[in-house]
Amino acid sequence: MVENRRYRNILAYLVLAVGVVIVAFPVYLAILASTFDAATIINGNMPLVPGDQAAINYSRTLFVGASRTSREPVGLMMMNSFIMAMGIAVGKIFISVLSAYAVVYFRFPFRKTAFWVIFITLMLPVEVRIYPTYKIVADLGLLDTYTGLILPLIASATGTLLFRQFFMTIPDELLEASKIDGAGPFRFFKDTLIPLSITTIAALFVIQFIYGWNQYLWPLLITTKSSMQTIVIGIKKMITTQDALTEWQIAMTTAVLAMLPPVLVVVFMQRLFVKGLVETEK
Amino acid sequence: MAGVTLDTVKKVYAGNVEAVKGVSLGIDDGSFCVLVGPSGCGKSTLLRMIAGLETISGGAVKIGNRVVNEVEPSDRDIAMVFQNYALYPHMSVYDNMAYGLKNRGTPKPEIEKRVKEAARILAIEPFLDRKPRQLSGGQRQRVAMGRAIVRKPQVFLFDEPLSNLDAKLRVQMRVEIKRLQRALGVTSIYVTHDQVEAMTLSDKLVVMSGGQIEQVGTPAEVYRRPETRFVATFIGSPPMNILPGKVEGPGRVSIGDQMITVTDMKDGLTPGSAIEVGLRPEDVQAGTAGASTLTMDVDFVEELGATQLFHGKVAGAAFVVQASTGQIPADASHLALSIDPANVHLFDPQTTKRLGRI
Numbered sequence: 001m002v003e004n005r006r007y008r009n010i011l012a013y014l015v016l017a018v019g020v021v022i023v024a025f026p027v028y029l030a031i032l033a034s035t036f037d038a039a040t041i042i043n044g045n046m047p048l049v050p051g052d053q054a055a056i057n058y059s060r061t062l063f064v065g066a067s068r069t070s071r072e073p074v075g076l077m078m079m080n081s082f083i084m085a086m087g088i089a090v091g092k093i094f095i096s097v098l099s100a101y102a103v104v105y106f107r108f109p110f111r112k113t114a115f116w117v118i119f120i121t122l123m124l125p126v127e128v129r130i131y132p133t134y135k136i137v138a139d140l141g142l143l144d145t146y147t148g149l150i151l152p153l154i155a156s157a158t159g160t161l162l163f164r165q166f167f168m169t170i171p172d173e174l175l176e177a178s179k180i181d182g183a184g185p186f187r188f189f190k191d192t193l194i195p196l197s198i199t200t201i202a203a204l205f206v207i208q209f210i211y212g213w214n215q216y217l218w219p220l221l222i223t224t225k226s227s228m229q230t231i232v233i234g235i236k237k238m239i240t241t242q243d244a245l246t247e248w249q250i251a252m253t254t255a256v257l258a259m260l261p262p263v264l265v266v267v268f269m270q271r272l273f274v275k276g277l278v279e280t281e282k
Numbered sequence: 283m284a285g286v287t288l289d290t291v292k293k294v295y296a297g298n299v300e301a302v303k304g305v306s307l308g309i310d311d312g313s314f315c316v317l318v319g320p321s322g323c324g325k326s327t328l329l330r331m332i333a334g335l336e337t338i339s340g341g342a343v344k345i346g347n348r349v350v351n352e353v354e355p356s357d358r359d360i361a362m363v364f365q366n367y368a369l370y371p372h373m374s375v376y377d378n379m380a381y382g383l384k385n386r387g388t389p390k391p392e393i394e395k396r397v398k399e400a401a402r403i404l405a406i407e408p409f410l411d412r413k414p415r416q417l418s419g420g421q422r423q424r425v426a427m428g429r430a431i432v433r434k435p436q437v438f439l440f441d442e443p444l445s446n447l448d449a450k451l452r453v454q455m456r457v458e459i460k461r462l463q464r465a466l467g468v469t470s471i472y473v474t475h476d477q478v479e480a481m482t483l484s485d486k487l488v489v490m491s492g493g494q495i496e497q498v499g500t501p502a503e504v505y506r507r508p509e510t511r512f513v514a515t516f517i518g519s520p521p522m523n524i525l526p527g528k529v530e531g532p533g534r535v536s537i538g539d540q541m542i543t544v545t546d547m548k549d550g551l552t553p554g555s556a557i558e559v560g561l562r563p564e565d566v567q568a569g570t571a572g573a574s575t576l577t578m579d580v581d582f583v584e585e586l587g588a589t590q591l592f593h594g595k596v597a598g599a600a601f602v603v604q605a606s607t608g609q610i611p612a613d614a615s616h617l618a619l620s621i622d623p624a625n626v627h628l629f630d631p632q633t634t635k636r637l638g639r640i
Contacts, residue, residue, distance in 0.1 A: 173368035176335050181382035181429075182356030191381070195372040 027259070033252035034058070041248040053249065061253040066238045074254050077231040080146075082261060084219070084230060085212030087150035089205050096159025096204070097197065101189055103160070104167040105175070115164075122157045126218055134221055144225050153211075153218060159204050166200045167193065198272070206269045210262045231258045284346030284359075284436040285311040285469060286332060292340035293327050293493075301327045303493040304341065309471065309486065314463050316472045318480035319490035320516070326441060328490075329473045333362050333439050345436055356385070361430035362439040366446060367422045369414040369429075375401075376410040379428045393432075400428040403462070420451045427459070431466070438463070440472040444479065456482060477517050481505070489513045507546075507627075511634040514560045514627055520591060522627070523601045527559040535559055535628065538597030542574035544626040546638040557637065560627035563604040568592065572620030578603065583612050592617060 033041050036051040062075040102108075103115045126133065133152045142148030170193070178188040194201075219230045229237070235258060238251040286309040293302040302324040309315045317325040330336040332343055334355035342349050350358050361382075369378050376397055383393045401407045404424040414422055423443060430438055440459070444452045460483055463470050474480055480487055481501045489496045489504060489512075496516075497509045508514035508522075515521045527537045529551045533544050537559055551557070568578075576596050584591040590612065592603045596619070603619060610617065628637040 171366060171368065173364045173366055174370065176333075176355075177362070177364060177368040177370075177429075179335065179355045180333065180360065180362050182385035183381070187385060192370055192372075 030252045030255045030259075033248060034256050036249060038245070038247055038249050041252075042245065057249050057253045058257075061250050061257065065234075066247050066250045066254075072226050072229065072234070074231060074234060074257055076227065077229055077234040077254075078257060078261070080149075080228060081213055081230040081232065081258075083146055084149045084215065085209045085261070087146065088153045088212035088215075089208035091150060091154040092156070092159050092208050093201055093204055095154060096161075096163050097194070097201070099160045100163030100167055101193065104164055105185070118157045118160050120157075121155065122161070125156070126153060130217070130221070137222060143222050144228050148222050149219055149228075149230075150212075153215065159208070162200060162204060163197065166197060170196060202269050202272045206265055209265050213258075213262050285309050285313075286315075286437055286471065287344040288328075288332075288341065289344070290341035291328065291331060291338060291343060293324070293331060293336060294339040301493055302331070305490075305493075305495055306341075307488060307495065307498065309469060311469055312467045313485040314460070314470045314472065314483055315486040315488060316474060316480045316484035317488045317490055318474055318477060318516075319496075321475060323490045324493040325473045325475075325490050329439055329441055329471060332437070332471060333360055334358050356382075359436040360439055361433045361435040361437075362441065363423075363426045363430050363443045365442040367414070367426040369422060369425055371414055374411050374413060375406065375417070375425050375428075378414065378425055379432050382429065382433050396432045396434070397428075400431040403431065403465075404428050419447050420455060423447065423455055427462070431462075436469065438468050438470040440470065440474075442474055443472075444474075444476075452479075459483065477519065481517070487517075489516060491516075507636070507638070508560075509636050511558060511560070511629040514629070518562055518564075520563050520602050520604065522560045522562050523596075523599075524629070525559045525561070525596060525599045525601070526631075527557045527628075529553050529555050529557050533623070535626070537576065540576050540597065542576065542621050542626065543623045544628060545623045546626070547628055548637040548639060551637065556631050558629040558631050558634075560629060561601075561621065562625065563591065563602045565622065565625035566603050567620035567622070568603045568605045568617050569610045569614075570620045571618050573623060574621045576619040576621060578617045578619055580615055580617055 032048065032050055033046065034057050035054040036046060037053045037056075040046055040051065061073075062078075063073050065071060065073045065077075099118065103111060103118070108114075137143065137148045137152060140148075142151070174192060175188060178192055183191060214232060215230070216232050216236075219228075219233055223229055223233070231254065235251060235254050238254060239246055286307075288305055288307040290304040290306050291302060292300065292304050294300050305324075305328060307315075317328060319325045327336060331338050332345075334350065334353065338351050342351055344350065345358060345360070370381065373381065379397045379400060380393045383396065388396075397410070398407075401410055404427060406421060406424050406428060409417060409421060409425075414425065417425065423446075426443070443459070444455055447455060456479055459472075472479075472483055484501055486498065487501045487504045488498050491512050497504055497513045499507075504513060504517055508517065511524065515524065525537050527535045530536050530541065531553055532549065533547055535542055535544055535547070535557060542559070566576075578592070578594045578596045578601055580592050580594040582593050584593065585607070588607060589604050590607050590610070592605065592610070592614075594601055594603075594617070603617065629635065630637055
């Protein structure tokens with residue numbers, strides 16, 4: 001039995017290792033490519049150990065950008081992407097916490113209807129409602145603005161639903177104790193509901209930040225100025241060239257830079273996330 | 283300090299369901315009043331109406347001389363202890379107790395003084411920096427009480443505060459609640475379905491059933507002279523035996539073909555009419571013959587340590603007798619029961635009201 005188990009363990013680790021290599025190798029390749037000059041990459045004999053061009057590549061990418069195609073420094077694109085992702089994540093959390101609070105804790109006419117209307121929007125992701133949304137954003141003069149990038153993506157039901165489910169698990173006695181302790185609706189929200197929701201907020205933030213950062217279709221549609229383009233669009237533009245060589249070293253550096261913020265958000269928020277999970281008790 | 287007065291208080295839920303059907307009750311300043319009854323009898327609803335957590339459909343609730351029907355819970359000058367404690371999980375014990383005072387704009391030094399004082403009384407000083415989840419059930423219960431004490435309210439409201447504790451702790455906390463209430467002298471209203479809690483804690487015991495008050499009195503009064511069959515069988519453990527009987531004449535009742543005499547019997551009852559005879563298991567002397575005697579067929583015996591419960595039948599109806607262990611051989615198949623005429627309770631089979639002297 002012991003022999004058997006050891007054999008199985010080895011097999012399991014082998015399978016895992018293969019999986020990790022499959023997932024990680026392209027990422028490693030991107031990092032590698034960001035340390036060579038264009039010639040080394042293009043001649044097809046790129047070594048598997050990092051080269052010495054990293055400093056040049058990264059500084060050129062961040063502050064100058066690809067010379068022929070996207071023509072904007074990637075630093076600016078990252079800034080655009082960051083504003084958009086943050087705007088979506090924060091805006092969505094703000095709106096969904098408030099709407100879930102209203103739906104769960106207040107008795108108002110058509111409460112059920114309001115909830116179902118919110119719920120139904122789950123069936124309408126950006127891609128489905130893209131024409132009317134574009135029309136509205138364009139009519140409001142929000143093309144090529146951060147507001148235009150952020151606002152339409154905030155409106156969706158996932159967050160509201162998540163918070164609603166969470167609020168429903170909070171015992172009524174907590175609300176009643178707050179009432180007796182003289183806390184009005186706003187105080188209860190601020191002093192009890194929000195502190196208890198931290199983990200949910202963290203989870204939603206991670207999901208929404210990455211969702212916002214990775215947006216492609218919507219920014220592609222509504223931004224025309226190159227100074228407004230996001231990093232995801234920037235990469236695409238760098239790679240597709242008409243009559244010139246793709247600057248692979250810049251594209252790869254951009255790809256690595258594009259991966260960085262979501263990774264950081266996950267790493268940083270995960271700590272809060274786990275801490276919250278361990279601490280939560282109602 | 284203030285008493286609480288309820289004047290025909292009603293609670294009607296949507297769909298015309300009456301949870302509380304016009305309850306009137308006066309609770310004296312500084313007394314400990316326990317509302318007891320089976321689940322669904324409206325006792326919690328009544329308490330929540332006093333707290334202001336439920337709207338009042340009819341009648342008036344007065345705290346002191348002030349009608350509080352339309353007053354917010356926080357302005358009623360009450361404090362409430364919940365069954366599941368309802369402590370704020372993310373706040374420390376100190377903050378849990380201070381929260382109400384903070385919201386009221388009490389100055390910081392005063393808050394600190396009061397919280398420390400309450401913590402000292404409840405012996406939770408070492409836990410002030412902890413979160414509720416780091417405390418045991420009993421400690422959480424103390425914090426919940428501390429939160430009530432620091433407010434220095436006119437009235438304490440307890441909603442089954444001991445139900446979540448284990449049996450041993452429950453007894454301990456029961457004693458502590460009583461001691462605390464005595465020491466602070468604050469009017470208290472306590473809801474429970476546990477009759478032992480009800481008997482031991484209360485100055486005034488209110489037995490409720492079906493949204494109405496069945497009887498109000500001291501625990502001794504309620505136990506000695508239950509006004510309805512419901513109260514008779516609800517208060518006391520094991521519950522009172524009820525036997526079908528027949529009126530034979532003044533002070534005389536028959537059960538099957540056996541005759542007993544009764545002290546507390548209403549005058550002018552028609553001989554031959556049906557009557558219900560209540561006998562407490564602990565009031566019956568087993569194994570001896572007395573002024574009036576019943577015989578019982580024994581089915582089985584339950585051991586309780588100090589006492590034994592003999593289950594069986596008297597005149598075809600189920601009957602339980604309590605006897606000291608060793609007093610009667612456990613294999614007895616028939617028992618003679620000696621009945622003290624003063625310990626017989628008579629009830630009207632139709633109205634279930636007591637048929638005693640007024």
